[in-house]
Amino acid sequence: MKIISLLREIKESFKKYNPNQNLLRLEIDSNQLKNNIHFLKSHFQIPYLAAVLKSNAYGHGLKEIGQLLDKNENISHLVVDSIMEAKILRNLNIKKPIIIVGYVPKSILKDLKKLNVTLVVNSLTQALDLKNQIDFPLKVHIKIDTGLHRHGVFLEELKETIDILKANRHLKIEGLMSHLAAPSNQKDLSLNQFKNWEEGLRIYKEKITDFKNHYFHLLATAGINYFNKIENNLARIGVGIYGFDSTSEKNLKIKPILSFWAKVVNIKNIKKGEGVGYGFSWIAEKETKIATIACGYYEGVPRYLSNRGCFYYGDQILPIVGRVSMNLSNVDISNALNLKIEDEIEVFSVDLNKLNSITKVAELGNTIPYEVLVHLSPQIRRIIK
Numbered sequence: 001m002k003i004i005s006l007l008r009e010i011k012e013s014f015k016k017y018n019p020n021q022n023l024l025r026l027e028i029d030s031n032q033l034k035n036n037i038h039f040l041k042s043h044f045q046i047p048y049l050a051a052v053l054k055s056n057a058y059g060h061g062l063k064e065i066g067q068l069l070d071k072n073e074n075i076s077h078l079v080v081d082s083i084m085e086a087k088i089l090r091n092l093n094i095k096k097p098i099i100i101v102g103y104v105p106k107s108i109l110k111d112l113k114k115l116n117v118t119l120v121v122n123s124l125t126q127a128l129d130l131k132n133q134i135d136f137p138l139k140v141h142i143k144i145d146t147g148l149h150r151h152g153v154f155l156e157e158l159k160e161t162i163d164i165l166k167a168n169r170h171l172k173i174e175g176l177m178s179h180l181a182a183p184s185n186q187k188d189l190s191l192n193q194f195k196n197w198e199e200g201l202r203i204y205k206e207k208i209t210d211f212k213n214h215y216f217h218l219l220a221t222a223g224i225n226y227f228n229k230i231e232n233n234l235a236r237i238g239v240g241i242y243g244f245d246s247t248s249e250k251n252l253k254i255k256p257i258l259s260f261w262a263k264v265v266n267i268k269n270i271k272k273g274e275g276v277g278y279g280f281s282w283i284a285e286k287e288t289k290i291a292t293i294a295c296g297y298y299e300g301v302p303r304y305l306s307n308r309g310c311f312y313y314g315d316q317i318l319p320i321v322g323r324v325s326m327n328l329s330n331v332d333i334s335n336a337l338n339l340k341i342e343d344e345i346e347v348f349s350v351d352l353n354k355l356n357s358i359t360k361v362a363e364l365g366n367t368i369p370y371e372v373l374v375h376l377s378p379q380i381r382r383i384i385k
Contacts, residue, residue: 012016013217023265029257029350030062034230036241038256038271039055041074043253044227044235048177049074049214050099052238054081058257059373061382062088068384070094077118077384079236083381086117099141101151104316105122110274114160119207134170141175141215146196147183155199162207175215175234176204181364183223183248190223191200201231205300223303229273243350244369256358260300260348260376261347264341266292267333276330282307289334293319295329295347300376304365310355315337317355348372 041049052058056085057065062080066089069075078094080086083103089098098117106129112119118139121127130140142161142375145152153161166173171249178197183190216232221240225247239246243256247276270276270284292312297303318331332362335338349356362369 005219023263024284024299025261026061026376026380026382027261028064028382028384029259030039030070030384032243032255032257032287032350033065033241034072036243036257037072037128037237038072039253040224040235040237041242044224046077048217048228049298050077050079050217050234050236051075051241052079052220052236054079054085054101054238055374056376056378058238058242058370059376060266061378063092066094067092070096076079076234076356078334081209083111083115086115087111090115092221092270100262101143103151106133112138120297121153121161121165124153124164125159126154127161130171131164134168137170137172139174140165141171141177142173142216144176144178144200146178146180146193146218147195147202149177150179152178155196155203158203159207159364162204173356174213175217177215177217177236178199180218180223183219183226189332190226193218194226197230199368221252224373225249225251228317239370244375246368249376254351256352258348258358258373259346259350260295260380261344262293262295262299262347264291264293264339264343264345265328267290267339267341275322278325279323288321288332289337290321290330290334291339291345293329293331293345293347296325296329297375298326298377300372301329301347302361302365302372302375308364309361312349312354312356313343318345 023197053062053066053067056062058337077097077099078331079099079101080344083104086098086100100117101120105196113136116139121140121142143152144158145154165173180193182191217234217236218232219227219235224235225233243254245252264288270288270290272284272286274284278284297299301324303324305320309320311335316336317332320329321332349360351357352359358372362372
């Protein structure tokens, strides 16, 4: 018992004295989050809007966003990928219905009993496992593979899947779902998936006649413009609620909600001809004043920003010089001479016009905002404003 008590004390001490708590922060704009959700639900007249919180709520903070959305009347469900994410939310006393879309290992299926969640059935094999192992009430949605070819049962397996699940009286089928492969840029593929979706719905309704209060969901943010063109009553919105428009039309009136701030921890004058950072990838062409910032690729600053990206001090651009390292980055502050140690600079901005917006940072690395967001360290404190 003394050892357990000591470990708890060490853990609490680490939380209290973790230096990053004072050097870094991610700021979440809760009002803009509400605005994004309200726009999406009202504009597309979505009966049930499910907020996707997987991957630490796209880097925004699973606990923080979960607690905010538990109180939001426009959100009907919370969507997570794993049973661990569901446990974290339930341990916070979050009451909203939770849908687990990822695979839950057979060895821990019994853990679902206390969570009051909906599990997505992703394969015929999984349906058999549930039939044989579940001896408590469990709601399930069946995922069909309409063409993405990841999770989901094939259409020719749907009738058998339903029969298998029906054979266990503890399992309650209450929904059908799928996912689009390329709603933003390959509409022909999506049209084919829509046909498969319609066929899946036909089979589902043929096998389950009492489907009045069931959930049908195919679309995420990228395909949301199709919402009123196909049969569905629930939309799973992830990146959209966080303020990123992944539609091809770019017509969503939403804004990012996350900004990243870090403090200056050193300032130096570098002489002409001297290098900065690993490998001296940057050599001063003239005498230059630089600042070292308390964040690197561990905290979520992509390494590809080395000698290419920038941070901001107010409206002043601070070019990154040298390689971004694990916990530190260097910037040129020659045009911000009033900066001093422990001053705060903006690593990532909510302002889409700034060069350090998540969108522009992603474009610079030829990637997508999702990838930048999910690499933000969970250890950085999230501040709700």
